[in-house]
Amino acid sequence: MTSATARPTSASTTSASTTSASTTAPLVFTNVSHWYGDVVAVNDISCTVGPGITGLLGPNGAGKSTLLQLAAGILMPSHGSVALYGAAPAGHPAVYREVALVPEREALPARLSARAFVAARAAMLGVVDVPTAVARALALVELDTVASRAIDTFSKGMKQRVKLAAALVHEPRVVLLDEPFNGLDPRQRAQMLTLLEARADAGTAILLSSHILEEIAGVASETLVLLSGRLAASGDYRTIRQLMTDQPHVVRLVTSDDRALAAALMQEPTVLGVDLDGHALLVRTTDYAALARTVAPTAQRLGCTLFEVQVTDESLEHVFAYLVKR
Amino acid sequence: MTTAPTVPLRPRPAYGASAWAILQLTLPRTFTAPVLAAMLLLLLMPMGFGVVFAAGGFLAGDPTAFLVQRYDQLVSALATPILALLLGTSAFSAEADDGTLIYLLTTPTPRWWIVTVRMLFAMTGTALLSLLTVYGTGYLVTGLYDPLQVTRAFGVAAAFGGAAYAALFTWLALRTRRALVSGLVYIVFWEGILSSTFPALHYLSVRQWMRAVASALTLAQDQRLTDGPSLRAALIGAAIVIVSTVIFGSRALARPRLTRTAS
Numbered sequence: 001m002t003s004a005t006a007r008p009t010s011a012s013t014t015s016a017s018t019t020s021a022s023t024t025a026p027l028v029f030t031n032v033s034h035w036y037g038d039v040v041a042v043n044d045i046s047c048t049v050g051p052g053i054t055g056l057l058g059p060n061g062a063g064k065s066t067l068l069q070l071a072a073g074i075l076m077p078s079h080g081s082v083a084l085y086g087a088a089p090a091g092h093p094a095v096y097r098e099v100a101l102v103p104e105r106e107a108l109p110a111r112l113s114a115r116a117f118v119a120a121r122a123a124m125l126g127v128v129d130v131p132t133a134v135a136r137a138l139a140l141v142e143l144d145t146v147a148s149r150a151i152d153t154f155s156k157g158m159k160q161r162v163k164l165a166a167a168l169v170h171e172p173r174v175v176l177l178d179e180p181f182n183g184l185d186p187r188q189r190a191q192m193l194t195l196l197e198a199r200a201d202a203g204t205a206i207l208l209s210s211h212i213l214e215e216i217a218g219v220a221s222e223t224l225v226l227l228s229g230r231l232a233a234s235g236d237y238r239t240i241r242q243l244m245t246d247q248p249h250v251v252r253l254v255t256s257d258d259r260a261l262a263a264a265l266m267q268e269p270t271v272l273g274v275d276l277d278g279h280a281l282l283v284r285t286t287d288y289a290a291l292a293r294t295v296a297p298t299a300q301r302l303g304c305t306l307f308e309v310q311v312t313d314e315s316l317e318h319v320f321a322y323l324v325k326r
Numbered sequence: 327m328t329t330a331p332t333v334p335l336r337p338r339p340a341y342g343a344s345a346w347a348i349l350q351l352t353l354p355r356t357f358t359a360p361v362l363a364a365m366l367l368l369l370l371m372p373m374g375f376g377v378v379f380a381a382g383g384f385l386a387g388d389p390t391a392f393l394v395q396r397y398d399q400l401v402s403a404l405a406t407p408i409l410a411l412l413l414g415t416s417a418f419s420a421e422a423d424d425g426t427l428i429y430l431l432t433t434p435t436p437r438w439w440i441v442t443v444r445m446l447f448a449m450t451g452t453a454l455l456s457l458l459t460v461y462g463t464g465y466l467v468t469g470l471y472d473p474l475q476v477t478r479a480f481g482v483a484a485a486f487g488g489a490a491y492a493a494l495f496t497w498l499a500l501r502t503r504r505a506l507v508s509g510l511v512y513i514v515f516w517e518g519i520l521s522s523t524f525p526a527l528h529y530l531s532v533r534q535w536m537r538a539v540a541s542a543l544t545l546a547q548d549q550r551l552t553d554g555p556s557l558r559a560a561l562i563g564a565a566i567v568i569v570s571t572v573i574f575g576s577r578a579l580a581r582p583r584l585t586r587t588a589s
Binding site: 072074076091093094095096097099100101103105107108109110111112116117119120121123124125126127128129130133166169170171 | 332333334335336338339340343344346347348350351354355424425426428429430431432433434435436437580581
């Protein structure tokens with residue numbers, strides 16, 4: 001990692017790093033909790049974020065934004081400690097030479113041009129050669145041709161890119177992104193991914209949040225799953241995906257002959273069990289696709305009508321809830 | 327693996343460059359259409375009274391007494407504090423509301439410097455606009471003739487009071503999410519009613535400090551001017567407000583009250 005020593009940070013004695021390696025890690029959370037009044041937003045999280053792209057996955061309200069703001073030093077942990085290259089970020093504005101936060105909210109200074117806004121950021125960040133850095137950042141997000149326009153004339157996707165340019169203008173070593181793919185179309189999403197992957201390849205530590213697993217699939221080398229403020233799981237994408245597919249899926253069927261169909265489906269190897277729930281059948285299966293292929297022919301063979309076929313547990317909350325119960 | 331291009335950063339905060347950047351983020355958030363309309367109205371009101379006086383209508387009489395009364399009621403207690411409220415709170419309040427304050431805060435610029443630049447902007451703006459309306463009104467009533475130096479005295483007092491009010495309201499914008507409403511309540515009840523009713527509160531009122539400054543600079547004798555606190559108390563009071571704004575404002579900025587976002 002060539003950039004790790006490019007800008008040495010002074011190691012702070014306030015950091016409570018648990019291992020000797022963590023003092024040099026870009027971002028370390030040690031037993032971090034944060035509460036707003038009596039609402040616990042983040043509950044006893046310990047983890048290390050290294051160079052490369054780390055995904056922060058969780059449903060809305062899981063505490064993702066709070067965790068990112070803690071990492072950026074915007075919020076102070078109620079308990080535990082956050083260390084950016086060994087130093088606590090909260091109350092130490094000098095850390096913003098190394099870390100940038102791309103907030104979830106779309107709001108930007110509407111009447112400024114994109115160039116003026118990014119230049120204002122660069123000046124406040126202490127960039128020596130502001131025009132060059134601004135031009136490069138705007139070119140990076142492909143806004144260089146429209147940079148003189150006021151930001152309020154921009155589309156949602158363009159605003160996301162302005163936010164990104166404002167964050168990357170000083171080439172920080174840690175970039176925190178809160179739901180960066182919101183409002184992007186597939187092409188813009190692919191562009192942003194390419195850009196972030198290039199940053200990651202150059203040694204930048206990137207922590208990005210999302211509530212959609214597929215969104216960070218294949219992007220993040222490491223994924224942290226957050227649920228109700230707790231770290232529910234962590235690992236590479238394959239591990240997380242496996243944890244989710246191992247869970248039995250439940251499909252709800254409303255048919256004209258529940259008992260006959262239940263008996264027939266029980267013969268299928270992928271069906272774990274069938275429950276009769278009032279006027280519906282709840283079929284537990286390990287494999288959606290196999291069930292989808294067999295249910296219609298089976299019903300046809302038995303001469304019963306399928307009124308309703310509904311996947312009941314596809315919501316992310318369900319999958320997360322499963323991970324937590326493990 | 328490629329290496330990220332390194333952007334050279336200044337080893338120390340760039341005070342000049344960051345002040346200009348802070349101003350660029352301040353101006354469009356402050357001078358919105360409703361604020362400009364309100365400011366214009368505030369500036370024109372004392373001058374409107376001046377025009378009526380000059381026309382020799384029902385307000386006609388001793389120009390000095392007229393000016394002292396209008397300056398005290400329409401400038402010191404109304405135009406100057408509300409101008410300061412608008413200039414001191416608009417930017418911070420708007421940024422805290424929509425979350426864009428984060429773009430100022432996630433920079434190594436020292437917090438006290440962000441507060442100081444915003445405060446100086448509000449102080450300068452309020453002082454200049456207050457001077458404009460004082461001299462405008464004075465010119466309409468007595469022309470360039472100002473033998474008792476009433477207009478000059480109130481011009482200095484308005485600039486001084488404008489600076490104190492602007493510092494106070496900059497701090498208020500960092501202290502509360504409802505700065506505009508709290509500021510108006512303060513102006514109407516504290517400065518408008520309580521401080522002019524109870525002499526014990528003179529030392530805690532910017533409007534009374536303005537009277538003290540005006541009284542020290544004019545030859546006019548008016549009961550309004552002799553009631554106030556001493557000039558020394560006024561100067562010390564204003565200095566305390568300004569220093570406190572920088573100290574407590576920077577502390578408040580270190581714990582920003584951004585609107586809670588969905589996590």
